[in-house]
Amino acid sequence: MKHIIFILATISLALAVSSCGVKQSGVTVDSHSVLPGTEVVRKGKSMTLLGNRIETGQRIPATELIDAATMDRVNLEDYAGNVLFLSIVPSIDTKVCEEQTHLLGERGDMLPADVKRITVSRDTPFAQTRFAVDANLTDIQYLSDYKEGSFGLSTGLLVDDLRLLARAVIVIDKDGIVRYIQVVPDIGHLPDMERAFSTARELDAEK
Structure with a gap:
């Protein structure tokens, strides 16, 4: 019995340690999506998504x-040959x-x-760099759409009222083709990152 209790305790400790790297904030994860160029909600208010x-x-x-x-200056087409995981956020300085x-x-x-x-936002490059260092998240790339919001307009993800990007995830295959999109209906919710991770793994395995 003591042996079994020890094993269970060891497993519990291992699980606790393995989960320490991921923040647990209780934020709602949304598995639904709206179409780019339609509408999202922020604090109960509907907001139009501009662009194509x-x-x-x-x-x-x-x-x-x-x-x-x-x-x-970079273009996403420059990364042909790689699967791209785009995590699109309104502003990195929010919870x-x-x-x-x-x-x-x-x-x-x-x-x-x-x-x-890649994280994409309309934050300035300086704000993105500061965040990366402060959060110890320097092993991912940060791209800024702060100038004219051209990325937001070209994807239908520019929020009219805020002039920020909608919360979304886009996964692009090695040929530059969009294979997965989730635009979170409520900006205050998280996207289903695990589903997007699974898609990225599958695309990377394709020959």
Whole structure:
């Protein structure tokens, strides 16, 4: 009996230690999605999504973003040959966006090494860099759409009232084709990151 109790205690301790890296904030995880270019809700208020509606099966639009680490102008098409996991947040300095980015940086460590994990927001590159250092999440890439919101407009993810990006996840295959989209209906909820991680793993395994 003592042997069994010891084994159970060891397993419990191992599970507790393994979960310490992921923040547990009690934020609602939403498995539903709305279409880009439609509407999302914030604190009960409906807000229109501006721009061209992107759909699965389409090529990711060629739009310019700023790499926070280098201040270089980059285009998502430059990453052809890699699966891209785009975690799109309104502002990294808010609780839910911070949680989403922690999930990308910590749970996302289990993705294959050649899956590029990217956070996209309209925060300035300087704010993104500061966040990455403060949160110890420097192993993911941060791209800023702060100039004209061209990424948001090219995907139908620019929130009209806020002029921020909607909360979403997009997974792009090695040929630059969008294979998965979730636009969270309520900006205050988290996307289903685990489902998106699973999609990224499957796409990376494709020849």
